[in-house]
Amino acid sequence: MYKKGIFAVIISIMIAVSFSGCVDNNAGNSNDVSKTITIQDMAGRTVEIPENVEKIVCSGSGTLRLVTYIQALDMLAGVESCEHAEIKGSGKPYHIANIEYFKTLPVIGTQHVENLNHENVIKVNPDVIIISYSEASVADGIQEKTGIPVIIINYGEFESFCDKDLVGSLTLLGKVLNREKRAAEVIKFFSDSEKDIQNRVKGVSDSEKPTVYIGGLSARGAHGIHSTSSQYAPFEALKAKNVASSLELKKQIFVDKEKIIEWNPEIIFIDAGGYNLISEDYNKNPDYYNTLSAFTNGKIYTTYPYNYYTTNFGTALASTYYIGTVLYPEQFKDINPDEKADEIYEFLVGKPVYTVLSENYPGFQNVNFSKQ
Known part of the structure; x- marks a missing residue:
């Protein structure tokens, strides 16, 4: 299409x-x-x-x-x-x-x-x-x-x-x-990058895929866990099982926090632009978050915000490769997310800026809010 x-x-x-x-x-x-x-x-x-x-x-x-x-x-x-x-x-x-x-x-x-x-x-x-x-x-x-x-x-x-x-x-x-x-x-x-990603995941059956959710999605500013997308581009490229895909609006949307409990995704990614807001909310309301299996099972991962003065395509691509290493570790075992990000940035903007970004935001990592 x-x-x-x-x-x-x-x-x-x-x-x-x-x-x-x-x-x-x-x-x-x-x-x-x-x-x-x-x-x-x-x-x-x-x-x-x-x-x-x-x-x-x-x-x-x-x-x-x-x-x-x-x-x-x-x-x-x-x-x-x-x-x-x-x-x-x-x-x-x-x-x-x-x-x-x-x-x-x-x-x-x-x-x-x-x-x-x-x-x-x-x-x-x-x-x-x-x-x-x-x-x-x-x-x-x-x-x-x-x-x-x-x-x-x-x-x-x-x-x-x-x-x-x-x-x-x-x-x-x-x-x-x-x-x-x-x-x-x-x-x-x-x-070529999109084809590479799609070729890596084309043999993965739906039964092998964990359910996923993106929270804290940036859109004209930072937002909490309820900011998500039914058509989050990295998930789309990876053919991931996005629990919010059933929503009618095909863009960033705010959902009822109780809906996230109902979906109870196996893995949750946090847009780092909303990380601080979610961290503050967790400290105020840990019982809510610990209702979600992704939080109790240690399946929370941060990824970079790519909506900043509209779409940063390089960051979106780097995040897609990182998410791929989490969802499909065997298919992306040759990818070092930090190195891949710098490869992308060097080609697009002339310099490897991942280190600077990681000073501004939590990098590509597994996070545990209960130990902050």
């Missing part, structure tokens, strides 16, 4: 790209010709941009992450102020890897597209503005006020490492920023 969507997005983007020459009629020679291309962005808008983009700014959740993935940080003319901040507990690997460079760049807004400072953008004079999670009218308004082409990318609802929105956004950015080869490498990296 996802692969059909992927190819459709790629083909549509390729078809949408056309070349046109904008010639200054007063020019005396061909050196004064400024070429442009016309692209279709992820909102379906037709946008005319320079053929050779040299300077960009990014605004909104996840835009700078994907620009980092395709190795186009040298094109940045400015960044949001949140990228200057030394954030204790930052869950953004691209930020951890590149903060010193980001701090050398001018600020073009605070955080999110609605806080973009148009005057600051005009001062740094980018060729293109890249935004995310926005309506076409918002992009048109920014373009009108700044006189600079605006392109919208989308992440969509993260359900797969081959998600059509991820592939479409990477393909579009590769074309716009002349990083098509690198964009294709990143797409293949995620696709």
Whole structure:
């Protein structure tokens, strides 16, 4: 299902790209010709941009992450102020890897597209503005006020490492920023990783699989044990028996804590973004947690939050491999989760940042709340 969507997005983007020459009629020679291309962005808008983009700014959740993935940080003319901040507990690997460079760049807004400072953008004079999670009218308004082409990318609802929105956004950015080869490498990296995971678990029967639950799932902040997902992407990739899969909402959701007792999953993973809240709640209400067999049997494991200024795909992938080692130890016996995480981060953001993340959050580990 996802692969059909992927190819459709790629083909549509390729078809949408056309070349046109904008010639200054007063020019005396061909050196004064400024070429442009016309692209279709992820909102379906037709946008005319320079053929050779040299300077960009990014605004909104996840835009700078994907620009980092395709190795186009040298094109940045400015960044949001949140990228200057030394954030204790930052869950953004691209930020951890590149903060010193980001701090050398001018600020073009605070955080999110609605806080973009148009005057600051005009001062740094980018060729293109890249935004995310926005309506076409918002992009048109920014373009009108700044006189600079605006392109919208989308992440969509993260359900797969081959998600059509991820592939479409990477393909579009590769074309716009002349990083098509690198964009294709990143797409293949995620696709190959997902295939590897699926091949490892395809021979495991449902009767061999333990029931699982993800608690404390981060979504615009930290939450307690009742924050979960019926379609948690790492579980989906691993074909795990998610006890919350019967819920109708296919996204992050808050469930009644009594429902978790009813499900009584054999293994519980804790999104480390909510770890402190769950620890505090455990200390206040240990009887509730000790009703759950996963707590009494020592089957509680922490995994990294990957929802931080939208989806951190590298962290989601690293967490998937770690969860695989817990659920299917034989099939993932060759995987060292810490080393695998750094392999992923080094490819995507340029540095192995697992150690820094583990200073901010509990790492990939089995935890016992009763001994804290």
